[in-house]
Amino acid sequence: MKKEIKDTIITDLGSKLKEFPHFYLVDVSGLNAESTSSLRRKCFNSEIKMVVVKNNLLLKAFEASDVDYEPLYGSLKGNTAVMFCQTANIVAKLLKEYTKEGIPALKAAYAEESIFIGGDKLEELVALKSKNELIADVVALLQSPVKNVSSALQSSANKIHGLLKTLGERPE
Template sequence: MSKYLKNLVISDLSKRLEGVNDLLVVDVVGMNADKTFQVRKQLREKGLQLLVVRRTLAAKACEGTSLAPAFEGMEGSTAIVWGADDFVDLAKEIVRLNDDDGFPGFTAKGGVMDGESLSPDTVKTISKWPNRAEQLSLLVGQILGPGRTLAAQIKGPGAKLASQVKQVGEKQEG
C-alpha cells in the first residue's frame, strides 16, 4: 500500500472515530462471510459499528487521542467496535458474541475506556456491571426508599387512629 493511500485511510479513520471516547478491539479471523455479516447485522441493530482495520493504521489514526492505549501491545488482526449510548452495553454485546458458539473466531482482544487500556478479562468484568439505565433505577430506588419509609411511619398511626374511631362509631350505631 502506498504512503498516499495509507494517509487517506488514516485520515478517514480519524474522521470516523472523531468524538469517540471508548471502543473495543475484537478479532474476526476464522469467520466466513455469512457469519461476519450476521455479526455486523446484530451490532448494527444495537447501534454499534464494526470496522476491520490494519492495526498499525488504526494506531496512527488514534495517536494523540484517548483511544491510543487500545492498540498498545496489540498484535495480529484487528477489528474495532464502537457506538452505543453506554460503554457497558457495548461490552455486554461483545462478550455475548464472544461466548456465542455460533460465531467461532469472534474474540474480544481488549479496548479502551476513559483513556485506560483494557484486557479481555477486564472487558468481561465490565460486561457484568449494571448499565446506565440499571444504575439510574438503582439510584432512584435508593432515593425513594427513605421517603417511602417516612410516609409509612407517618401514615401508620393515623390509620390506626382512624380504625379505632371507626370501631367506636360502629359500636355506637349497634
C-alpha cells in the same frame, strides 16, 4: 493504498474515537462470511459501529488523538476490527454470546475511560454498568427510605382514623 485515502481513513477513525466514548478491539480472523454477516447484523441492531481496519492506520489515529491510548498499541497485531458504541457493556454482552466458539476474540477495550487488555477481561466488561444504569440505582436507593416513611405514615393515619371513628360511634 494512496496517501490521500489513508489520510481520509485516519481522519474518519479519529472522528469516531471522539464521537463514541467506548470501543473494543476484536480479532475476527476466524469468522467465515456467514458468521461475519451475522455479527454485522447484530452490531447494527445493537447500534454498534463495526469497522475492520489496518493496524497502522488505527495506530496513527490513536497517536493523533488527545487521549493516551499507548497501552493499546500492543494489541494491534493480526486482524483487527474496532467496535464503537455509546454504552460501555453492550459490545461485551454481544461478544459473550460468541464465547463458546471463541471467535471473535477480544483483544482490548476502552470503556468508561479505562483500558482493558486481554480476553480475560470480558466478564469485567459485561459487569460494567452504564451511566444511566448507575443513576437509576442511586435514585432507587434514595427513594427507598422515602417510600418506607410514606407508607408508615399512611398506615398510621389509617389506624388513627379507624380508632377515632370507632370511638365516635361508641355509645356513651
